[in-house]
Amino acid sequence: MTVLNDDIRRGEVMIRDLSKSFALKGQRLTVLRNLSLDIAPGESLMIVGPSGCGKTTLLRILAGLDVPDSGEVRIDGAPVLGVGTDRAVIFQEPRLLPWLTVLGNVAFGLEVRGVPRTQACERARRYIRLVGLAEFEDAFPRQLSGGMAQRVGIARALTVQPEILLLDEPLGALDAMTKITMQEELARIWREEEVTMVMVTHDLEEAIYLADRVLVLPGDKGAQVALVDIDLPRPRNRNEARFVKYRQNLMARFGLH
Numbered sequence: 001m002t003v004l005n006d007d008i009r010r011g012e013v014m015i016r017d018l019s020k021s022f023a024l025k026g027q028r029l030t031v032l033r034n035l036s037l038d039i040a041p042g043e044s045l046m047i048v049g050p051s052g053c054g055k056t057t058l059l060r061i062l063a064g065l066d067v068p069d070s071g072e073v074r075i076d077g078a079p080v081l082g083v084g085t086d087r088a089v090i091f092q093e094p095r096l097l098p099w100l101t102v103l104g105n106v107a108f109g110l111e112v113r114g115v116p117r118t119q120a121c122e123r124a125r126r127y128i129r130l131v132g133l134a135e136f137e138d139a140f141p142r143q144l145s146g147g148m149a150q151r152v153g154i155a156r157a158l159t160v161q162p163e164i165l166l167l168d169e170p171l172g173a174l175d176a177m178t179k180i181t182m183q184e185e186l187a188r189i190w191r192e193e194e195v196t197m198v199m200v201t202h203d204l205e206e207a208i209y210l211a212d213r214v215l216v217l218p219g220d221k222g223a224q225v226a227l228v229d230i231d232l233p234r235p236r237n238r239n240e241a242r243f244v245k246y247r248q249n250l251m252a253r254f255g256l257h
């Protein structure tokens with residue numbers, strides 16, 4: 001008997017026994033080893049770990065830009081076989097097209113998918129408003145600050161209405177103050193769009209500010225991968241005692257104080 005489920009869950013990620021290694025100077029470098037993890041629809045998962053531990057590799061596999069050696073990723077039950085419109089990727093640099101305006105850049109993803117211009121612009125404007133750049137829709141990338149350009153990148157990713165947002169250190173290139181503002185923006189956008197968010201960051205405070213759970217990739221061969229639940233009300237307060245405790249806990253996992 002087939003049981004039909006009315007409650008179709010969207011943006012659910014299932015990672016099973018994922019392993020990935022690369023050839024390095026004639027040897028195999030194992031980056032991910034039998035990683036299994038479920039990410040719930042609408043969850044915010046932050047990935048932290050030392051440089052070279054495999055954060056970008058994992059994100060690229062989720063995006064369908066790279067393939068694992070073994071194991072699999074399923075999204076809403078279907079195996080990931082390549083890139084798909086259910087996922088949008090945001091990198092550290094927004095990589096905007098310099099000859100297009102903000103509106104042109106944000107609408108671009110829709111237009112290449114064949115959405116008629118008026119409709120594409122209408123939807124693009126909604127997301128430009130969401131990231132707070134309504135006044136700048138006619139500006140060109142060279143006229144924007146780093147934080148503004150990254151907001152355009154976020155709007156562009158959201159415009160195609162993905163179920164899952166994959167972000168690789170999206171705020172890494174920003175100054176400390178802009179970064180905090182953008183963390184607040186990301187928290188708001190994630191809540192309003194009800195999107196599953198999987199984000200790599202090297203900033204432990206940023207991870208605690210944004211995460212439902214933090215995936216800790218230790219990098220060290222013998223060490224265990226860990227998942228840390230961040231059980232704090234939102235919006236979060238970086239100075240609250242429990243927040244500080246989480247930060248100390250995460251730092252200690254990397255031998256930091």
Ligand SMILES: Nc1ncnc2c1ncn2[C@@H]1O[C@H](COP(=O)(O)OP(=O)(O)OP(=O)(O)O)[C@@H](O)[C@H]1O
Binds near residue numbers: 049051052054056202
């Ligand atoms: N295409 C590739 N070919 C060979 N080795 C690779 C390739 N991609 C990644 N690696 C290696 O795999 C390891 C993990 O790389 P990855 O980019 O996933 O690390 P990361 O955790 O994102 O690091 P960072 O914090 O510096 O961005 C590194 O040692 C890297 O050299």
Ligand SMILES: [Mg+2]
Binds near residue numbers: 057
């Ligand atoms: Mg990386």
